Amino acid sequence: MRIFHKTSFNFLKHRKIAYVISSMLLIAGLVSLFVRGLNYGIDFKGGSEVVIRFEKPVDVGTVRSIMRQAGVNGVVKQYGMDRSLLLKTDFQGNTSALKSLIGNSLSAQLPSNPAEILSIQAVGPSIASDMKMSALKALAAALVGILLYVSIRFEFKFAVAGVVAIFHDVLTVLGLFSLLGGLFDYMPLEVDQSIIAAFLTIAGYSITDTVVVYDRIRERLRGQKPSDYERIFNESINQTLSRTIITSGTTMLTVLVLFFFAGPAIRGFAFAMFAGILMGTYSSIFVAAPIIFDWQRRSKNPIKLKGA
Amino acid sequence: MKKNTFKLILIAVVALVSVWSIWPTYRDYALTKKLKSFGSGADSLKFALDHRDEIEQARDKSLKLGLDLKGGMHLVMEVDILDLIDQKAWNKDENFSRIMDKVRRKAGESGDNVVNLLAAEFRAENIKLSRYFYDLRDSDQEVISKLNSESQDALSRAREIIRNRIDQYGVAEPVIQTQGSRRLIIELSGVTDEARVRRLLMGTAKLEFKLVKEPQQLLRAVERAGTAPLQASALAVAADSSQTAAAGKGPKKLSEVIGVMPNGQVFTPAYAYDLVSAALKRADVVAMLPQDTQLLLSAKPEQTAKGEQYYLIYLVQKTPELTGGVITEAKATFSSQDAQPEVLMSMNDEGTSKWARITGANIGKQIAIVLDGSIYSAPVVQSRIPSGNSVINGIGSLEEAKDLEIILKAGSLPAPVRILEERTVGPSLGSDYIRDGMLSVLWGFAAVAIFMIFYYNKAGIAADLALVLNILIVISVLAGFSAALTLPGIAGIVLTIGMAVDANVLIYERVREELAEGKSLKMAIDTGYNKAFSSIFDSHVTTLAAAFLLYIYGVGPVQGFAVTLMIGTAASLFTAIVVTRVLFDLFLDSKLMNDRSFG
Numbered sequence: 001m002r003i004f005h006k007t008s009f010n011f012l013k014h015r016k017i018a019y020v021i022s023s024m025l026l027i028a029g030l031v032s033l034f035v036r037g038l039n040y041g042i043d044f045k046g047g048s049e050v051v052i053r054f055e056k057p058v059d060v061g062t063v064r065s066i067m068r069q070a071g072v073n074g075v076v077k078q079y080g081m082d083r084s085l086l087l088k089t090d091f092q093g094n095t096s097a098l099k100s101l102i103g104n105s106l107s108a109q110l111p112s113n114p115a116e117i118l119s120i121q122a123v124g125p126s127i128a129s130d131m132k133m134s135a136l137k138a139l140a141a142a143l144v145g146i147l148l149y150v151s152i153r154f155e156f157k158f159a160v161a162g163v164v165a166i167f168h169d170v171l172t173v174l175g176l177f178s179l180l181g182g183l184f185d186y187m188p189l190e191v192d193q194s195i196i197a198a199f200l201t202i203a204g205y206s207i208t209d210t211v212v213v214y215d216r217i218r219e220r221l222r223g224q225k226p227s228d229y230e231r232i233f234n235e236s237i238n239q240t241l242s243r244t245i246i247t248s249g250t251t252m253l254t255v256l257v258l259f260f261f262a263g264p265a266i267r268g269f270a271f272a273m274f275a276g277i278l279m280g281t282y283s284s285i286f287v288a289a290p291i292i293f294d295w296q297r298r299s300k301n302p303i304k305l306k307g308a
Numbered sequence: 309m310k311k312n313t314f315k316l317i318l319i320a321v322v323a324l325v326s327v328w329s330i331w332p333t334y335r336d337y338a339l340t341k342k343l344k345s346f347g348s349g350a351d352s353l354k355f356a357l358d359h360r361d362e363i364e365q366a367r368d369k370s371l372k373l374g375l376d377l378k379g380g381m382h383l384v385m386e387v388d389i390l391d392l393i394d395q396k397a398w399n400k401d402e403n404f405s406r407i408m409d410k411v412r413r414k415a416g417e418s419g420d421n422v423v424n425l426l427a428a429e430f431r432a433e434n435i436k437l438s439r440y441f442y443d444l445r446d447s448d449q450e451v452i453s454k455l456n457s458e459s460q461d462a463l464s465r466a467r468e469i470i471r472n473r474i475d476q477y478g479v480a481e482p483v484i485q486t487q488g489s490r491r492l493i494i495e496l497s498g499v500t501d502e503a504r505v506r507r508l509l510m511g512t513a514k515l516e517f518k519l520v521k522e523p524q525q526l527l528r529a530v531e532r533a534g535t536a537p538l539q540a541s542a543l544a545v546a547a548d549s550s551q552t553a554a555a556g557k558g559p560k561k562l563s564e565v566i567g568v569m570p571n572g573q574v575f576t577p578a579y580a581y582d583l584v585s586a587a588l589k590r591a592d593v594v595a596m597l598p599q600d601t602q603l604l605l606s607a608k609p610e611q612t613a614k615g616e617q618y619y620l621i622y623l624v625q626k627t628p629e630l631t632g633g634v635i636t637e638a639k640a641t642f643s644s645q646d647a648q649p650e651v652l653m654s655m656n657d658e659g660t661s662k663w664a665r666i667t668g669a670n671i672g673k674q675i676a677i678v679l680d681g682s683i684y685s686a687p688v689v690q691s692r693i694p695s696g697n698s699v700i701n702g703i704g705s706l707e708e709a710k711d712l713e714i715i716l717k718a719g720s721l722p723a724p725v726r727i728l729e730e731r732t733v734g735p736s737l738g739s740d741y742i743r744d745g746m747l748s749v750l751w752g753f754a755a756v757a758i759f760m761i762f763y764y765n766k767a768g769i770a771a772d773l774a775l776v777l778n779i780l781i782v783i784s785v786l787a788g789f790s791a792a793l794t795l796p797g798i799a800g801i802v803l804t805i806g807m808a809v810d811a812n813v814l815i816y817e818r819v820r821e822e823l824a825e826g827k828s829l830k831m832a833i834d835t836g837y838n839k840a841f842s843s844i845f846d847s848h849v850t851t852l853a854a855a856f857l858l859y860i861y862g863v864g865p866v867q868g869f870a871v872t873l874m875i876g877t878a879a880s881l882f883t884a885i886v887v888t889r890v891l892f893d894l895f896l897d898s899k900l901m902n903d904r905s906f907g
Contacts, residue, residue, distance in 0.1 A: 204854030
């Protein structure tokens with residue numbers, strides 16, 4: 001079976017449109033980041049989260065009022081699992097006291113519907129700020145590492161364009177998280193450690209996709225005149241298009257499986273990955289290669305690729 | 309055919325090693341299932357005893373599950389090094405406490421080294437560290453290095469003591485690691501009783517034997533201290549809202565919540581316990597007491613005939629006669645008199661001789677047994693005790709007595725500890741995660757495998773075989789290196805399934821191009837593999853790099869994801885380039901493939 005027979009899309013001709021789309025996505029994301037901010041999970045904010053499962057379906061409002069009576073200040077929400085609720089508080093003290101307070105008040109008020117506390121997580125503010133720092137360090141190190149590696153294997157312009165594409169992908173997904181954060185109980189889209197894992201994986205995926213296109217360009221560029229660059233870039237993208245789409249497809253398939261089957265703890269991660277792969281595929285075609293092409297047109301020297 | 313012999317052997321070895329490494333996991337699973345299948349407990353016990361070695365071996369070598377899958381607690385604790393430093397300082401003045409407050413605030417915001425924070429703060433104020441620490445002649449550098457080595461020592465001692473306590477509590481394979489300059493990471497699998505763990509980890513068990521003052525002195529002291537306000541004005545702000553509200557209409561003076569019984573005992577009602585206990589520690593109250601004395605409350609309430617609960621108040625000498633450091637052995641048991649839980653203790657030689665001297669000199673007087681600032685009992689000394697034995701009674705439950713025994717035996721912590729992060733996953737959530745995770749792996753594999761056959765025909769089958777081997781390798785490496793499988797780790801495996809076929813996709817697309825140019829199948833496969841190699845190499849290196857950084861900077865569960873992603877990516881280099889290649893050669897030789905086999 002074949003989805004694409006010999007394609008010959010003129011991607012570079014339409015690159016200005018792609019630039020506009022990307023800019024709009026980025027601006028929308030950035031505006032939302034400044035206006036709405038991010039929906040931080042307790043990993044980065046500190047606080048406590050308790051997951052409670054009831055034997056029978058339960059009304060969120062009832063539990064909310066029981067918690068208020070018990071003096072537990074916080075938000076009670078549907079958790080993305082059967083008969084389960086999530087209680088979030090900024091409580092940072094003795095979790096065993098919190099546990100018995102919740103357990104006792106629920107069993108007193110809802111004796112016919114026994115509840116079980118499935119998990120308790122409490123994170124202090126100093127840990128939260130440390131986690132933020134190491135997340136930023138990891139992302140920075142990843143970008144620098146990729147910049148160096150692609151510079152060594154290809155050329156500096158290629159490396160910069162690749163890193164720009166990564167920025168583009170991570171920022172748009174971050175913007176998406178900011179826009180949609182907290183809107184759905186099924187996926188609260190909180191930014192926690194697993195989202196950082198997703199961002200690093202997206203960065204890796206994005207550059208992987210880009211490098212495959214680069215590799216083809218390098219192969220085709222050998223001994224060609226700068227006037228042929230546009231044709232070669234276009235042909236290279238077209239020739240790798242099928243692979244790009246198939247790999248993105250299989251990866252997105254598995255990410256969708258994670259989203260629907262792996263439970264609420266993985267859902268945010270899966271969502272980030274899905275959006276990230278989509279953006280990574282788009283950016284390796286419409287962002288990375290076109291940036292090199294435009295940059296190259298302005299510089300006088302022909303592209304000198306290493307390892308060619 | 310010959311050129312492939314080596315590759316074939318290599319593949320066979322990898323596959324065998326993988327199966328060999330996963331085998332105990334399967335055995336463990338099968339044996340556990342069998343154990344559960346027995347109708348009666350006796351049968352199951354008999355089977356367990358008969359197959360004991362086998363069961364233990366399988367369990368030992370099987371794939372370890374992470375805390376999130378098995379249920380358990382993950383804690384990050386902080387050893388209060390600043391408290392230790394504060395104890396080390398002398399000549400403390402207002403300037404010093406102001407700077408310490410500042411350092412404390414900064415230390416609360418990050419995990420940086422406290423000694424460095426302290427040094428920076430002193431440097432900013434242009435005050436020499438030696439004014440407060442060690443010898444006046446020491447340079448700042450010397451003080452810093454001394455403080456640093458003391459704080460490192462305190463951290464490792466705290467780790468050892470906590471390890472002792474956990475070992476005695478009986479947790480299988482606890483993980484206790486130091487992180488940075490003042491943190492401990494503790495992982496306890498299968499434990500979900502927060503209250504007990506909290507008591508075991510944080511219990512300082514500061515045991516002191518203190519002389520109780522004469523009743524007349526107690527009455528005089530209470531009379532004077534009673535004039536003090538129950539709540540200091542500054543304290544009322546800090547106290548939480550419910551207490552402040554209560555103070556508005558409640559008693560104003562300490563004397564209003566303290567009573568004297570006909571027999572001369574002084575008490576406070578149970579409802580005022582928190583307030584009185586806070587008030588007795590206040591500097592203005594302490595100042596009213598005679599030199600070197602303090603008022604302490606009993607640990608457990610007594611009951612009147614009407615059922616009202618009250619706590620006794622004692623006046624004791626502040627300097628302890630003896631401290632818990634001399635305790636060598638402790639044993640929780642029930643008292644022979646009233647069957648109440650108690651802890652029997654014996655002392656080392658030094659403690660024994662001191663204890664004999666103290667008891668001999670104070671016959672007829674009361675000696676209070678003080679634990680963490682509360683009086684557990686204050687027996688009257690009947691005779692000189694030469695054996696070095698003593699007992700703590702007045703303990704609420706046997707469980708509490710057992711914990712106390714553990715803490716006393718393990719020794720007290722060098723500095724107070726705080727829990728910064730705590731994650732508890734109950735076993736039922738863990739088994740949900742396992743089920744969800746398995747389902748995801750199955751569906752993920754099925755989706756990708758079917759797609760590959762659909763899209764690439766026979767070549768897709770080769771890719772799927774490679775994928776199976778890939779998953780086997782990931783699981784076997786995890787089991788072989790005793791790395792725990794976590795839920796994010798399972799997510800990593802599922803994601804790897806999607807990404808691992810990339811190498812094959814790259815090759816197959818290339819082969820299709822070569823075929824389209826009219827090359828023979830054999831030629832097309834050769835060129836396809838050669839030309840795709842550089843892309844495959846670059847793309848795998850970048851993915852590996854990202855996963856590696858995630859492993860370095862990530863914590864806990866995220867590392868589990870990074871590990872499976874790394875193994876999966878590395879394994880896919882092998883499976884795509886070596887395994888599928890050999891398969892194609894075999895297929896070509898046996899004429900199983902033709903030009904249409906690549907779909």
